[in-house]
Amino acid sequence: MSVAVSLTTTSPSLFTFTQPYSLLPPLSSSLFYVQLSQPSEHPPLCHPSTSLLVRTSMLPTGKAHQEDLKRLFTRPGPHIFKDATIPITFVGVHVVEFLLSPNCSRQFKTLEISFLVSKAIYGCTQLEISSLLRSAVVSGCSSFVSALIDAGGDVNERDSDGRSMLSFAVNSANIDVVKVLIDSGCRVDDWGDLFLHNAAEMNRIDLLEVLCENGDSVKLVNSVDSVGRTPIHVSAVNGNVGALRFCAEMNGDLDCVDYNGSTPLHYAAAEGHVECVEFLLECCLYSKYAINKDGKTPYMVAVENGKEESHLLDLLHLGDVLHRAASLDDVNAIKSCIAQGAKVNGRDQNCWTPLHRAAFKGRIESVKALLSHGAQVDLVDNLGYTPLHCAVEAGHTKVALYLIAHGAKGNLKSIQGLSTLNLDPFKNHPAFVSPLCGKTEQV
Template structure:
């Protein structure tokens, strides 16, 4: 005979509760027909585990119940290899042997001691998995613990653990929890779906696992494509658009923006390109009248600006937002002069002023060109028009809000330019619109001073409307 007793468990599973005692009962049966058996229970870690009956006697063919108790701890003990319960036994000449003699019996080694069983101890349950997920790399045998703990969790607990595993980018645990019945479509109280958490965690494989497991996007709260666009993750957007029937590349957020707006603001040409290829509308305006081009121009993203302007589907170059600004106006406002050539409005306005193209000036201003934009010498379009004597252009620029007294780097105003080149009618229009005429400042001009005096005298005795309507 190799053993005297038989436990009814091959493994002792303790449901772990942080800071609490954990208990588990099991039974041991005496296999002897005519003789009582003495039992001794011990563990590899006596400082952590105790028993209600560490020493006892079981009558012939009888069964006794024992309880193992783990002392309170802040975290579950998960040693490798696991802790063990050792079951030892010894035959007694009579079942009435006094228990006070049992300790002495097991203290003496010898053939009278039988080592009947060695039982592994495992902590299991929700809090064990919760402890393991952020420490998965420290436990190469994590599958062993997951397989034993998962059956002790209800669906709500499994789903909570799934959220944590997704955040930790732990695909192995994610799969195990989903296979065990975690709800992949439960919306958390913070409004975030599991898809949203996976995108934020940045793990493509976990996202694929969720999509293939039947996770859906709730269009009443989810903005998963916006979130993927914010992270510049084309691969995420491809998985979502391919795997989710409810994915909408033109879904608007609370500000009326679609994913293309987000990508344009972040400067991601790749994401903007994907959005357009997936049916995204590059002409959509948000609740403030902004197109994706506005977003790119405000932030100085040249690549996105060039892509949108060349995109066959895009026709919103001249859209004016609720603040009355076009994309060009935003580029000027934010000093993104590297965008001017692409947007082509700054150069066009100066050229129109130089060649006398009144309609061109009006078109540029309508599109949002800065009427007071300056070239490398500090000249505004008004300087150019005045220098060339383009009186109608001067009128158009002034009507568009041009600063009549704007000075270049040398201190010259448009009036200086008109006087210096002898553009009498142009100078009269400027004076009629309030240009400050300082005789002292004009002494260096080649235009005869007496002619300027005559111009001023004429201005003083003539209605503004007559001056403005005079021949050029």
């Protein structure tokens, strides 16, 4: 018996049929053509629920015109059979490329696009899938990346310039994609890709953590680029103190030099990144005094680049000069340093201020100059010693008395205690206040 066939879609405005109704003779087959209603530069994507509905009905006469068939399927009843509901999906490389484009993301929701991508892949070759995987990595959608990897995309394939999938993911700063690639077997320990350099430049601590967890962290943080710079250099150049701290925690060499002999401190100073300079000075062994191949220290580089913020110059150089001037009793140098921005209460590696140093050396004129410029008389070093303690320990009576006269407290106690200080030179001095007990001795 002949069978009448009706073809419709859930999106009639998008699709048309050259012959929506047809008649199939017994034991025969037929070819049906579905056409797009309107031409488009881009694939006219369908909603995931778009489908083709096939309905049939028995036709004993074996003959009927289009109008007859139309009336047949228009009239509902048990004579109409719903034979099939076939999802409609566009497939092929051009479709996937469009799905990964920004234009598409503005039209469809991410879940819808993911569904369409998973279907469109079936029309692509293996070579096309690997190429599309790179585009998906750049687009930053982890679900697209997963679908393409599941379809056979090679996570360790490189482009014509030798760049890996993971390098594209790191550059796109998408940690979800990075994790998908690593979980799928992407290799991290490849210095040529400079993964950590890129993450450090963006100050993306989360990326740095993921990469180091899945690779040799020490090698990665100390890897070098074409000019010998490590991720630490890159962090310093960009003022990314968070990345600097991370690299230090991963045993990165903060005193490392590039091929020009420049340390990370040189670069931080050149850019005027004060917070990075402070951190590096706390952790570096010798970078403050390192000279690059141009014969310049970090301080000289900062000045050359016009980074003359007073605190920066104090950290890099003026503080040292002020401490030295205080130790040598060079009052003119003290005044000059302070005028240039040196911090009168700035500390050295032992937390000594210039006043500590002048008091310990017995430099009374330096003490006077420093106090007149705002030096705090009772600041303590990392052992709890004040300038007065230093003067007493070194036996400088005149300096000790001058400090007391300017408010130094005699009853401050150091962390390690002052019982070991030699106070004998002051025992018989008139009006001397003992730093240990604050008691006034009388002659």
